[in-house]
Amino acid sequence: MVEQQLAARGIEDQRVLDAMRRVPRHLFVEPAAAPYAYEDHPMPIGEGQTISQPYIVALMLQAARIRPEDAVLDVGTGSGYAAAVAAELAHRVVSIERHPGLAVEAAATLEALGYRVEVVTGDGTLGWPASAPYDAIVAAATGPSVPPAWPAQLRPGGRIVMPVGRPGRAQHLAAYTLRKDGELHETNLGAVAFVPLIGDQGWPASG
Template sequence: MVAEHIAARGIRDEQVLDAMRRVPREEFVRPSSRSVAYEDHPLPISHGQTISQPYIVALTVEAAHIDSSSRVLDIGTGSGYAAAVLAEIAADVVTIERHPSLADGAREVLDRLGYANVTVVTGDGTLGWPDGAPYDAIVVAAAAPRIPDPWLQELADGGRLVMPIGKPGLGQSLKRITLGPDRDPRFEDLGGVTFVPLIGAFGTEPDRFGG
């Protein structure tokens, strides 16, 4: 998976490649999907959610520019796979999931695999998690047409926010947003993507966009 689908497509950060090699992706998918766990495409989990394709996870983590001292906020835990990849590199990861059963399942798997530097929170990810702020990086696994204000407030000076921006069905782009010394956001386009909609107080409303 790493050689054929990630490194071959341009991911160069050795920390990210090593993390992708170490995390057992089959532990984060349904039993019926274990035989295809290392193929490069999303897989369904519960509540209409998916585990993102490995390349997109690697691209997001690489774009976040994290290291062993980083504190990271992960929005949209899902099964916990991206949080595990982040935890292989970062000092601390806070991951937020709005579905209690998904959060409980991710917490169980992450605990069983020994990821003691991950805190799983059940709640509205669009509100962030101010108790752990400021964050060196925030990564997001759901798309919205705009950045929720709490995330920019919780991001450290010079911090990186990596998220898909756009509306479902109307085109989304993965963006890296970096806060400069004046805290004005600088945007970089990382390419087209397709994600589920961000739901929450500062996110996409499900009755408007079919989330």
């Protein structure tokens, strides 16, 4: 997976590649799907959610430029896989999930594997102010734009990586850096397809 799907397609951050090697992706999917866990496509995990394909997880975490001393907010815990990879890279990871059942399952998996991730249940579009500030916010769901709550929870120079665009239509993966003047500088990382970022500052639950 790492050599053929990640390194061969331009993932150059050695820390990200090493982290992807260490995290047992097959333990973050349903047992029946475990034989296919390392293939290059997303997989369903319940509640209408998915675990992103390995390349997209690596691309997002590379774009987040996570350092060993950083605090990271992972929006959209899902099965906990991306949070586990982030925990290999960062000092502290908080992961927020709006589906209580997924949050409980992900927290149990992460704890069983020894990953120190704070999994919380709530509206990810509002961030998680109680554990702010963060050096990076990484979201696994597409929003209409950056939720206004997020930049306020970033340290200066902090990064946001998230897909932007309407569900089922054109989306792109965006990497933002919070500048000293408070503005966000955006880099377009290409076309993607994600589930919607639902919440007060995202899409309504009705679609």
